Amino acid sequence: MARAEAPETAPDPTAAAQAATLEVPPELVAQSLGEWFRAWLTRIRSGDSGVLPVLLALLIITIVFEAISPNNVFLSAGNIVNLFQQSAVFMVLAMGELFVILLGEIDLSIGYAGGVGAAITVQLVQPSTAKWPWWGAVLAGLLVCVVIGGLHGTLVTRLRLSSLIVTLGGLLTWQGAMLIILGLALSGYPSLAGLDANRQVLYNLMNGTIDPVVSWVAMAVVVIGIAALLWFGDSRRRRSGLVAPPVSLTLIKIVLIAIVGISVVAICNINRAANGTLAGVPWVIPIVLAVFGAWMVLLQRTKFGRYVYAIGGNPEAARRAGINLAAVRTLCFIICSFTAGIGLLLYASYLGGMSGNINGGQLVLYAIASVVLAGTSLFGGRGKVLHGILGGLVIGGIYNGMGLLGLDVRWQFIVTGLVLLVAITIDSLSRRSATSGSAARV
Amino acid sequence: MGQVIDESPTAEPRFKARGVDKHFGPVQALTQVDLDLYPGQITALCGDNGAGKSVLTKCIAGIYEIDHGQFFWEGQPVHVRTPRDAARLGIETVYQDLALADNLDIVQNMFLGRERLRNGFLYEDDMERAASKTLADLRVTTVRSIRQPVASLSGGQRQSVAVAKAVMWNSKLVMLDEPTAALGVVQTKMVLDLVRRLRDRGLAVMMISHNLNDVFEVADRIAVVHLGRMVAQGRASSFDRQSVVDYMTTGASSRSGQQANADGATSGTR
Numbered sequence A: 001m002a003r004a005e006a007p008e009t010a011p012d013p014t015a016a017a018q019a020a021t022l023e024v025p026p027e028l029v030a031q032s033l034g035e036w037f038r039a040w041l042t043r044i045r046s047g048d049s050g051v052l053p054v055l056l057a058l059l060i061i062t063i064v065f066e067a068i069s070p071n072n073v074f075l076s077a078g079n080i081v082n083l084f085q086q087s088a089v090f091m092v093l094a095m096g097e098l099f100v101i102l103l104g105e106i107d108l109s110i111g112y113a114g115g116v117g118a119a120i121t122v123q124l125v126q127p128s129t130a131k132w133p134w135w136g137a138v139l140a141g142l143l144v145c146v147v148i149g150g151l152h153g154t155l156v157t158r159l160r161l162s163s164l165i166v167t168l169g170g171l172l173t174w175q176g177a178m179l180i181i182l183g184l185a186l187s188g189y190p191s192l193a194g195l196d197a198n199r200q201v202l203y204n205l206m207n208g209t210i211d212p213v214v215s216w217v218a219m220a221v222v223v224i225g226i227a228a229l230l231w232f233g234d235s236r237r238r239r240s241g242l243v244a245p246p247v248s249l250t251l252i253k254i255v256l257i258a259i260v261g262i263s264v265v266a267i268c269n270i271n272r273a274a275n276g277t278l279a280g281v282p283w284v285i286p287i288v289l290a291v292f293g294a295w296m297v298l299l300q301r302t303k304f305g306r307y308v309y310a311i312g313g314n315p316e317a318a319r320r321a322g323i324n325l326a327a328v329r330t331l332c333f334i335i336c337s338f339t340a341g342i343g344l345l346l347y348a349s350y351l352g353g354m355s356g357n358i359n360g361g362q363l364v365l366y367a368i369a370s371v372v373l374a375g376t377s378l379f380g381g382r383g384k385v386l387h388g389i390l391g392g393l394v395i396g397g398i399y400n401g402m403g404l405l406g407l408d409v410r411w412q413f414i415v416t417g418l419v420l421l422v423a424i425t426i427d428s429l430s431r432r433s434a435t436s437g438s439a440a441r442v
Numbered sequence B: 001m002g003q004v005i006d007e008s009p010t011a012e013p014r015f016k017a018r019g020v021d022k023h024f025g026p027v028q029a030l031t032q033v034d035l036d037l038y039p040g041q042i043t044a045l046c047g048d049n050g051a052g053k054s055v056l057t058k059c060i061a062g063i064y065e066i067d068h069g070q071f072f073w074e075g076q077p078v079h080v081r082t083p084r085d086a087a088r089l090g091i092e093t094v095y096q097d098l099a100l101a102d103n104l105d106i107v108q109n110m111f112l113g114r115e116r117l118r119n120g121f122l123y124e125d126d127m128e129r130a131a132s133k134t135l136a137d138l139r140v141t142t143v144r145s146i147r148q149p150v151a152s153l154s155g156g157q158r159q160s161v162a163v164a165k166a167v168m169w170n171s172k173l174v175m176l177d178e179p180t181a182a183l184g185v186v187q188t189k190m191v192l193d194l195v196r197r198l199r200d201r202g203l204a205v206m207m208i209s210h211n212l213n214d215v216f217e218v219a220d221r222i223a224v225v226h227l228g229r230m231v232a233q234g235r236a237s238s239f240d241r242q243s244v245v246d247y248m249t250t251g252a253s254s255r256s257g258q259q260a261n262a263d264g265a266t267s268g269t270r
Ligand SMILES: Nc1ncnc2c1ncn2[C@@H]1O[C@H](COP(=O)(O)OP(=O)(O)OP(=O)(O)O)[C@@H](O)[C@H]1O
Pocket: B024, B027, B028, B029, B047, B048, B049, B050, B051, B052, B053, B054, B055, B056, B096
């Protein structure tokens, strides 16, 4: 008689229960802050430490570079703003790359796919070429990025090619395309340093500043808005008996967000010019926040976002749930390239023009390193948009700090490589401890 | 053609399969399979390992498209090409490999592919309420939090979630592929009770099990597959353990004739 039921396949109830205790996110079962904190410590000890390592890394980077940078310039207002600007490019690229990494795929081409878009935009606003309005040029550049992403996604989903190979091909192809577009320059090096309004707008994306008073008001509106959403959301869930964090935890979250908001605006509003005045929040900060907010809502609050996680976690389960895998996957590649277009536009703005020398291969590695080192899994299904921000800050910090020390690009390559290695090691180690914690599972 | 051991009930089957073929490359997984599933009845699908039970289930669920044959839903010919087609008819499935996304929580898994929206955004509160009501109805009380990721559940808890996921919808046919395989005694009883409750609600239920105790405990009808062919199908009372084992292992039974005759039903070719 065929009996599939063997006694040894039955899970050991105590071991399973133990694994469950370790893995349940603390905020789900805790009733008080103390309980939440204890559960959180247990979870960290079991190997699932969330964003803690990346926050620690940020702290270490800050302390080390502040100590060894000439005249302790690392924490000066001017350098912090510069650090934000440099990190912005990595953050935006990382937030785009996140979408394909969540699927368990990879996109190696974003540096040059975005570069093609940025090159088109910069070329189109040149008075000596097309003389387009800045918004038209930006739209055209981003549209081309959308097409590139759609092409990658179609090749991966319809022809079932490996995304690694497709986008490796893309890395080369789009670099060539970018160079061709830049080579069309009738004006020589396509620069954004012009006095005409269109080029000024693009130049200001990174370098323009918002009036200090306006910054304070805008920051207050944003923080109060987020706080209200958090507070009313959590208390509604508490009232109707749904899973919700303790009141004190909601308050702590709100206070943290307010502290970050106030600090950023306060630092940016310090005069950072050697002579004269230069103060205010650079435009790039609200731009990055907009990308962050949009992609977070998309991933956490929409069907599409839910399907991205489902496909990354178990594609077969997603398929059986009737999800159109090809469409979701293709859309992720499109979002990735589109976001890369924004990232490279910011980079062009930072450089004051578009150069054929940008290193798109290095940019993509920075982007991948950013999310992975903040806790996103390369195996798919696990990661957050916030990881792009935090990881981008770490990578930007290293990049900036090494620049301050006068270490050239050779050392930057080596350190970035090491950081990437460490990040991926952490990823696979935490994965291993997560699986061993639940080895008793069937 | 399978051997018909007794006469079918006079009611129209909710679901009928006729002459279903399915192959994977050179492997002929199903050959000319007929199957009837009646409302308010539990049909146990039996067969040895590799007989084709899961493939048949997946064909009905729209995971695989059949090569030949026809499905009928409440008498009407239908095509089930995708899981969405099946869901639209009211067919829900608990798969042998469960098909849950480990990284999603219980609520997210139960609503996967059918999320409730408000103003275009996920309506989490509503989904959480509905999911916890379903779990409470099924007396699945051992999970610590409905918001914990499925990765942190025990095998039995995962099975319970998979069952709950299938019965949450207004389904008319529920297929369970070895729903008790990983369960302890208590949970097995719970799932079998649940299966009976589904039948009492008038659903058509198909259950695959290798455990003949379970089969004879709950089944109203039994269907036996052997090497991709339906070799016997009929009222549970017209089978006994030995005849089911004979059909499963050899595709025929010398005892069933007597059984069926004793039952006063027309026996098949043998
Ligand atoms: N996707 C597939 N590709 C190729 N062959 C398959 C596939 N799925 C099933 N088969 C084959 O079809 C046959 C029937 O498999 P099926 O899974 O239906 O068996 P089963 O009756 O469910 O067995 P078990 O009791 O072990 O679950 C087997 O020979 C199997 O190898």
